[in-house]
Amino acid sequence: MKKIEAIIKPFKLTEVKEGLSRLGVQGMTVNEVKGFGRQRGHKEVYRGAEYQVDFVSKVRIEVVMEAGLVQEAVKVIQEAARTGQIGDGKIFVIPVDEVIRIRTGETGKAAI
Amino acid sequence: MIFAFEELKKSRKQLLSMLLTSQTMDNFQAHHTGNMDQYFRVSLQESQAGHRLFSKRTPFAFLAVGGYGRGELSLHSDIDVLILFGSKIPGLAKGLTEEIFYPLWDLGLDLGYGTRTIKDCIKLSRDDFEVLTSMMDARFLCGDSLLFLDLIENLKKKIISKRKPIFARWLEDLYQVRMDIKGDASVILEPDLKDGIGGLRDYHYILWLAKAFFDLAEPRDLEYSGKLSHNEYKALKDRLDFIWLVRNHLHQLSGRKNDRLNFEYQEKIALRLGYQDCRDLLAVEQFMGDLHASMADVKSLNRTFIKSHLPKGRGPWKEAEALDLVKGLHTYQGEIRFDSATVILSDPLMLMTVFEQSLQTGYPLSMEARRLVSEFLSLLDNNFRRSEQTVGDFLRIINGGHAFDVLIQMQEIGFLSSFVPEFGKIENRVQFDAYHTFPVGRHSLETIRRLKGINKQKEMLLLDIFLELPDPEPLFLAALFHDIGKVGPKHAVRGAEIARKILERMHYPGKATENVLFLIRRHLLMVETATRRDLNDEKSVVQCARIIGNPEKLRMLYLLTWADSMATGPGAWNDWISNLVQELFFKVLNILVRGELATDGATQKVQETLDGIRRISVRDEGIDPDPFIEVMSPRYLLVSTPRDIVRHIGMAQGMREALKNDTVPVFAFDARENPVEDCSEITFLAKDKPGLFADMAGVLALNSVDILSADIYTWRDGTAVDIFKATKPLDPIDPDRIWQRVRQDLERSFKGQLSLAYRLGQKRASSVLYNHEKSGRLSQVVMDNSSSDFFTLIEVFADNQVGLLYMITKTLFDLHLDIRIAKIATKGDQIADVFYVLDFQGQKIEDEAHLKEIEEALHYQLIQE
Numbered sequence: 001m002k003k004i005e006a007i008i009k010p011f012k013l014t015e016v017k018e019g020l021s022r023l024g025v026q027g028m029t030v031n032e033v034k035g036f037g038r039q040r041g042h043k044e045v046y047r048g049a050e051y052q053v054d055f056v057s058k059v060r061i062e063v064v065m066e067a068g069l070v071q072e073a074v075k076v077i078q079e080a081a082r083t084g085q086i087g088d089g090k091i092f093v094i095p096v097d098e099v100i101r102i103r104t105g106e107t108g109k110a111a112i
Numbered sequence: 113m114i115f116a117f118e119e120l121k122k123s124r125k126q127l128l129s130m131l132l133t134s135q136t137m138d139n140f141q142a143h144h145t146g147n148m149d150q151y152f153r154v155s156l157q158e159s160q161a162g163h164r165l166f167s168k169r170t171p172f173a174f175l176a177v178g179g180y181g182r183g184e185l186s187l188h189s190d191i192d193v194l195i196l197f198g199s200k201i202p203g204l205a206k207g208l209t210e211e212i213f214y215p216l217w218d219l220g221l222d223l224g225y226g227t228r229t230i231k232d233c234i235k236l237s238r239d240d241f242e243v244l245t246s247m248m249d250a251r252f253l254c255g256d257s258l259l260f261l262d263l264i265e266n267l268k269k270k271i272i273s274k275r276k277p278i279f280a281r282w283l284e285d286l287y288q289v290r291m292d293i294k295g296d297a298s299v300i301l302e303p304d305l306k307d308g309i310g311g312l313r314d315y316h317y318i319l320w321l322a323k324a325f326f327d328l329a330e331p332r333d334l335e336y337s338g339k340l341s342h343n344e345y346k347a348l349k350d351r352l353d354f355i356w357l358v359r360n361h362l363h364q365l366s367g368r369k370n371d372r373l374n375f376e377y378q379e380k381i382a383l384r385l386g387y388q389d390c391r392d393l394l395a396v397e398q399f400m401g402d403l404h405a406s407m408a409d410v411k412s413l414n415r416t417f418i419k420s421h422l423p424k425g426r427g428p429w430k431e432a433e434a435l436d437l438v439k440g441l442h443t444y445q446g447e448i449r450f451d452s453a454t455v456i457l458s459d460p461l462m463l464m465t466v467f468e469q470s471l472q473t474g475y476p477l478s479m480e481a482r483r484l485v486s487e488f489l490s491l492l493d494n495n496f497r498r499s500e501q502t503v504g505d506f507l508r509i510i511n512g513g514h515a516f517d518v519l520i521q522m523q524e525i526g527f528l529s530s531f532v533p534e535f536g537k538i539e540n541r542v543q544f545d546a547y548h549t550f551p552v553g554r555h556s557l558e559t560i561r562r563l564k565g566i567n568k569q570k571e572m573l574l575l576d577i578f579l580e581l582p583d584p585e586p587l588f589l590a591a592l593f594h595d596i597g598k599v600g601p602k603h604a605v606r607g608a609e610i611a612r613k614i615l616e617r618m619h620y621p622g623k624a625t626e627n628v629l630f631l632i633r634r635h636l637l638m639v640e641t642a643t644r645r646d647l648n649d650e651k652s653v654v655q656c657a658r659i660i661g662n663p664e665k666l667r668m669l670y671l672l673t674w675a676d677s678m679a680t681g682p683g684a685w686n687d688w689i690s691n692l693v694q695e696l697f698f699k700v701l702n703i704l705v706r707g708e709l710a711t712d713g714a715t716q717k718v719q720e721t722l723d724g725i726r727r728i729s730v731r732d733e734g735i736d737p738d739p740f741i742e743v744m745s746p747r748y749l750l751v752s753t754p755r756d757i758v759r760h761i762g763m764a765q766g767m768r769e770a771l772k773n774d775t776v777p778v779f780a781f782d783a784r785e786n787p788v789e790d791c792s793e794i795t796f797l798a799k800d801k802p803g804l805f806a807d808m809a810g811v812l813a814l815n816s817v818d819i820l821s822a823d824i825y826t827w828r829d830g831t832a833v834d835i836f837k838a839t840k841p842l843d844p845i846d847p848d849r850i851w852q853r854v855r856q857d858l859e860r861s862f863k864g865q866l867s868l869a870y871r872l873g874q875k876r877a878s879s880v881l882y883n884h885e886k887s888g889r890l891s892q893v894v895m896d897n898s899s900s901d902f903f904t905l906i907e908v909f910a911d912n913q914v915g916l917l918y919m920i921t922k923t924l925f926d927l928h929l930d931i932r933i934a935k936i937a938t939k940g941d942q943i944a945d946v947f948y949v950l951d952f953q954g955q956k957i958e959d960e961a962h963l964k965e966i967e968e969a970l971h972y973q974l975i976q977e
Contacts, residue, residue: 010692011644032688038953042901044698047576051698057691084830085648085954 001096001112002070006061007035007089008081013059019080020063023073026112031060039087058089064096064112116155117215123147124219131187131360132384140360145183148191149176152212153254161207170204172197173255175263178224181249182319182331184312186356187363188370191216192224192246194233196259201227222369230263237271241282244271245316248323272324279324283317284418298408299550305359306371310407312359314414315352321421339421340413341483348413351406357385358403373403391600393541401540404551412524416479419447437469447478456484460491461501464531467522468505471512482525492530494617503618506531510588516561519592523553534610538598549681552595558679559591563671573694574674577667586624587668589615590631591675597632608633630665631672638673642692647699648954650902651828654746656696657703657710658718666704670697699901706899709746717750724754729761737761743828747933751823756795756835763797764831779858783851791820791837792847794854800832802930802952806921808834810868811857813915814875815850822917822936869922872915891974893967897956903932903948904957906966910974912941919973920945927966928952 034055043052082088101111156162178192205227216223237244252260290307297308306312322328335345361381382399389395435443440455456462509518522528529536539553566575597607608629615625645652660666677685703710729737740761763780770778779798786793818839825833860866891910899905933948957963
């Protein structure tokens with residue numbers, strides 16, 4: 001089992017979510033986050049005061065799935081989230097040791 | 113014992129079914145209390161210990177205290193009983209309690225009891241006012257009634273009469289603690305029915321105060337003694353009945369004593385009470401709206417009662433004298449009062465004046481004044497609403513610094529919803545989710561409050577923007593009415609329509625009205641755009657800018673967006689969203705300030721162009737233009753004619769088809785005469801890649817096509833649209849031959865089979881026509897990074913030469929710059945070029961050194977020979 005963590009541009013959330021749904025991915029966790037990579041924040045000046053934003057607002061999606069689905073899921077996310085401009089984000093694939101459903105105690109694949 | 117117990121069990125069952133089947137309080141409390149009273153009386157009569165005490169002539173009394181004493185038992189409320197003895201507690205008392213009380217625990221009732229002498233009671237009450245209030249609510253059940261009266265006498269004489277001010281202070285402190293811990297139940301999502309502000313404790317506060325200060329015995333005495341008017345008392349009882357009803361259902365559903373109305377219970381109770389989902393509001397939303405309204409009334413009544421009847425502390429108003437305000441009103445001890453009721457009758461407009469004076473003086477209305485306003489609300493007719501004077505006063509209130517304090521009073525009294533009936537319709541609407549903290553009416557007032565209190569430390573930008581507004585009045589009106597359309601879906605648009613009627617009624621001036629309506633109609637625009645559109649895409653921002661139209665409206669909209677979100681709930685505004693909306697604000701501002709793309713003229717022109725495109729494509733080709741229009745950039749649409757655009761669409765369509773067939777290289781090429789401007793027009797479409805423009809320029813130069821002007825655009829799907837205007841070709845008889853060669857050269861260049869640098873170099877060296885002389889004029893390169901948020905602008909001025917454009921664009925390519933837009937112009941033998949560039953990662957060039965390098969490199973090329 002693997003966990004996919006994707007940092008994407010906020011307005012791409014709906015597209016990515018729909019793409020994953022079509023793939024059969026059943027659940028996900030979504031967070032509002034801020035960060036920066038090579039996309040720099042920008043600076044504005046208003047009435048003599050500087051307003052510098054260093055951390056850009058992004059959305060983080062976390063999904064856990066069977067390893068076999070990962071390759072396709074990554075492709076779907078990439079296609080949906082891409083604008084071609086800097087700041088499109090990154091996808092991380094992380095191994096998962098165990099998954100447990102709290103309500104029933106199921107583990108492994110059945111708990112995803 | 114058994115008999116009494118069984119009776120109690122049976123009657124409790126009846127009570128439960130009564131609750132579940134009826135939808136009103138009916139006599140639930142009377143029954144419940146009566147059942148318990150019956151139990152105690154009968155079981156006392158049956159008890160052995162009781163008989164023994166009687167025979168020993170030891171006087172004792174059973175008293176109901178606390179909530180039980182008040183007769184206000186809910187299903188799982190505590191039952192507090194006191195066994196009172198005269199001077200000494202006999203040993204038999206223990207037996208008595210065992211016989212009578214123990215069985216009750218078996219029934220699951222929460223029983224609290226004490227065995228005390230009168231002296232004990234006095235001592236405890238002196239030390240702990242909570243015990244005192246419990247005693248004040250005491251009610252005789254059975255036993256020796258003289259003992260009970262003795263207790264009450266002692267309480268009054270020894271404690272209450274001596275400690276009134278301290279007691280009053282204790283009561284108010286308790287209120288503050290409740291406010292701090294439980295919050296204002298009349299507006300929060302999961303209210304505490306007892307301890308929340310507006311809850312049952314507000315009523316108990318009134319009762320205890322009245323009992324201590326006015327020696328009242330029964331709740332009914334509040335009316336009898338004139339402390340509350342008949343209407344006020346009736347309203348209070350109705351509200352309380354409703355809250356008790358809800359509380360009983362809450363107890364039943366939780367299976368225990370519980371005052372916290374959590375989400376999970378709200379829907380069930382709404383259905384039990386007979387609420388039904390309707391088109392615009394869920395059952396639970398109607399229910400919670402009613403509950404909040406009831407609790408708001410209780411809260412309001414409590415505050416004015418306390419204010420009126422608590423002894424005044426030493427306030428800033430030392431004078432006990434009345435101070436006259438305008439005719440008919442005066443202030444007294446920090447409150448505004450009417451001189452008399454006839455003041456209102458003879459001039460109903462005073463109903464608004466009193467609030468205006470509240471704003472001016474900073475003093476609230478007295479309880480009596482509030483009562484008078486509330487009683488005379490029927491005088492508010494359309495003449496009142498349209499009157500220039502009342503409207504003027506109202507606007508003054510809206511604009512005042514303490515607008516919120518006055519508006520809250522207006523709302524609590526019911527004046528606001530009478531003056532603006534449309535507001536009354538949405539006032540108590542609750543949105544059933546964890547996102548919205550307040551009902552709509554209160555939320556609107558909170559929005560105004562935020563605008564009035566922008567903190568300089570935390571929100572410097574917003575404050576600066578606010579201070580720049582020439583007239584914030586439309587903003588305040590928009591804040592008040594922005595959710596007035598929440599009677600149904602699409603509340604923003606609907607709200608604007610409703611607000612228009614209100615403003616017409618107020619004879620509000622036209623231009624300002626348009627601003628108010630714009631703000632209401634578009635109050636969700638900035639958040640929606642910031643979270644759902646790509647802010648790096650110029651087109652998204654331009655579209656938003658066109659809707660907004662000018663910087664003043666932008667400023668007001670940004671302020672309203674912020675205030676609305678802040679007043680919605682804790683989840684609605686945070687750093688994350690603030691970043692996005694602020695970014696949008698600055699980008700839209702820059703577009704509006706620079707002009708060109710988002711002027712009214714621009715918006716209209718684009719619209720006409722779009723209409724033209726659709727008209728022509730339908731007529732001619734049957735190509736669906738919309739998918740193409742979607743990706744066309746703002747400048748392209750602004751400048752090109754519909755006919756040309758349709759032609760380009762055709763070329764793009766052809767390219768798509770060629771792509772499918774895998775023909776390489778893929779580009780579309782069209783050259784034709786432009787008789788109007790007496791030149792040739794060459795249109796070139798290809799998939800954009802860095803260096804494309806350079807290649808194009810190079811090929812044209814190679815073929816001696818003298819470029820007069822060029823417009824380069826890049827569509828959002830990556831299609832480059834290059835439009836060149838050139839002098840008529842060298843061979844006027846057979847121009848097509850030239851174009852053929854150009855096309856071939858392009859193909860070869862794309863395939864990498866043509867070296868433009870080499871060829872052009874050769875051509876220049878050998879050309880007799882080439883002018884090797886320098887004219888005395890200097891060339892100029894200007895780097896501009898501030899005119900656009902989306903591109904770095906590079907302006908080049910120089911003498912015209914063959915292949916100059918190629919050299920410039922090639923240089924830019926070598927420096928890893930991607931030309932997205934370009935405007936090439938020649939005037940005589942001078943060129944004036946503007947290039948909008950991005951680096952290969954799609955960002956503006958921020959690095960100072962890089963910018964310098966570009967400038968130097970271009971300059972070098974220009975002076976090069």
